[in-house]
Amino acid sequence: MAVVAVFLGMFAWYAGRALLGLFANLVVAFFLALAFEPAVLWLVRRGVRRGLAAGITMLLAALAGAGVLALGGRLFVDQVIALGRSVPGVYARLQELLLERFAVTMPDADELALSAVERWGEELAGRALGLGSTILSGIFAATTIVIVTFYLAAAGPRFRASVCRWLAPKRQEEVLRVWEVAQVRVSDFITTRIALAAVATLATLAFLSVLRIPYALPLALFTGIVSQFVPSIGAYLGGGLPALIALTSASPWHALGVVVFVVAYQQVENFVIAPRLSPRTLEMNPAVSLVVVLAFGAIFGWIGAFLAQPVAATLLAVATTYVHRHELVESAMFQDPEAKGLSIGPWWRRKGREAASG
Numbered sequence: 001m002a003v004v005a006v007f008l009g010m011f012a013w014y015a016g017r018a019l020l021g022l023f024a025n026l027v028v029a030f031f032l033a034l035a036f037e038p039a040v041l042w043l044v045r046r047g048v049r050r051g052l053a054a055g056i057t058m059l060l061a062a063l064a065g066a067g068v069l070a071l072g073g074r075l076f077v078d079q080v081i082a083l084g085r086s087v088p089g090v091y092a093r094l095q096e097l098l099l100e101r102f103a104v105t106m107p108d109a110d111e112l113a114l115s116a117v118e119r120w121g122e123e124l125a126g127r128a129l130g131l132g133s134t135i136l137s138g139i140f141a142a143t144t145i146v147i148v149t150f151y152l153a154a155a156g157p158r159f160r161a162s163v164c165r166w167l168a169p170k171r172q173e174e175v176l177r178v179w180e181v182a183q184v185r186v187s188d189f190i191t192t193r194i195a196l197a198a199v200a201t202l203a204t205l206a207f208l209s210v211l212r213i214p215y216a217l218p219l220a221l222f223t224g225i226v227s228q229f230v231p232s233i234g235a236y237l238g239g240g241l242p243a244l245i246a247l248t249s250a251s252p253w254h255a256l257g258v259v260v261f262v263v264a265y266q267q268v269e270n271f272v273i274a275p276r277l278s279p280r281t282l283e284m285n286p287a288v289s290l291v292v293v294l295a296f297g298a299i300f301g302w303i304g305a306f307l308a309q310p311v312a313a314t315l316l317a318v319a320t321t322y323v324h325r326h327e328l329v330e331s332a333m334f335q336d337p338e339a340k341g342l343s344i345g346p347w348w349r350r351k352g353r354e355a356a357s358g
Contacts, residue, residue, distance in 0.1 A: 021141070029145045031307055033152035034186040036061070040153055054153035058146070093248045182314040189310040192274070193228045199273060200224040200265070204242070207261050211254055213246050223262070233290070235266045288312075 036057045043053035095106045152159060160179065164172040201224030208216035219242040226238035239262030247255035296308035328334060 022144070025141050025144045026148060027307065029148035030152060031186050031190075031310065032145070032149045034183045035190040036149070036153050036187075037156070037183055038187050040156070050156055051154040054150055054156075057153065058150060097248070178314075182310075185314045186310040189313065196269065196274060197224040197228040200227050200269065203265055204261075208242060208258070211246065211250070211257060213242065213254065213258070214249055215245065219245060227266075235262060235269075238262070 036054065039057045039060075040050065040053045043056060044050055048056070098106060155162075160176065164175060167175060201220045204223045205216055205220035208220055213219070222241055223235075223238035227235040239258060243255045243258040243262075246258045292312040293308040296311070
């Protein structure tokens with residue numbers, strides 16, 4: 001029995017590792033179906049059959065993505081190619097700038113390329129042989145996601161009913177309540193992030209075009225995507241690349257202008273644009289949100305990093321609903337001590353404290 005248990009454990013371990021990719025595809029399909037649910041319901045209420053409504057929703061989403069790519073695809077590809085060709089020149093200017101300003105010597109680009117070829121040439125050649133299988137795997141994964149997403153979106157209530165038939169009535173109510181919370185959180189997160197990414201991309205593109213920074217379109221698209229799908233520090237990571245390109249292709253003042261724009265736009269987005277687009281926000285501490293994204297990304301890759309925030313927010317909402325919270329005891333550890341003597345802070349707060357103290 002011990003030997004059988006060991007072999008069963010080894011089989012479960014290897015099977016789990018082999019099925020991890022399929023599990024990730026199914027999770028992505030499930031969350032995409034949740035994101036499509038509001039549009040599908042909108043069509044169903046207007047007399048469209050649910051299967052047809054799911055097909056129309058997915059087709060419109062695909063056409064919208066294709067339209068965006070067709071609108072700026074040629075320009076985007078041309079600018080990406082030009083950006084890649086300009087990398088040696090950008091590196092040379094950065095090398096001169098560091099040498100003149102900070103007396104820091106960096107190796108030449110030819111030396112870096114030669115060392116990279118020596119270190120990773122054989123590995124890259126080996127990976128090139130597996131490029132075909134990688135492409136086929138990507139096509140298979142995309143096909144799986146599309147088929148499962150359509151099935152889940154088209155089934156809808158029937159799929160939920162088939163799941164709940166295995167549960168007691170009380171458990172069915174709990175599962176349906178959690179399902180509804182997850183659907184609201186996920187659909188709100190994805191639609192809001194896509195809208196915010198589009199607004200951020202357009203604003204960054206306009207600003208970079210005014211400053212005449214080269215490769216404005218790919219840089220703006222990079223900034224818009226990274227700023228929305230990387231929590232807490234995404235806006236500053238996304239603005240780092242345009243600032244670097246501005247520093248090496250224009251002047252330090254242009255780079256400073258890009259940094260100021262990124263910081264200012266982030267404040268406008270947080271306090272003006274985001275509350276108007278979605279009143280239902282992911283109520284999570286920024287540090288916790290960043291740790292969750294890093295953890296999910298380490299386990300499931302970029303798919304886990306993308307889905308980390310809606311999954312964590314759903315779990316948080318479920319915990320808030322079902323976990324009982326107790327009243328706090330009286331303790332000085334729950335608040336900061338009162339200020340005495342030297343008062344540091346904005347003048348209106350100091351005036352308010354002085355008026356309150358008489």
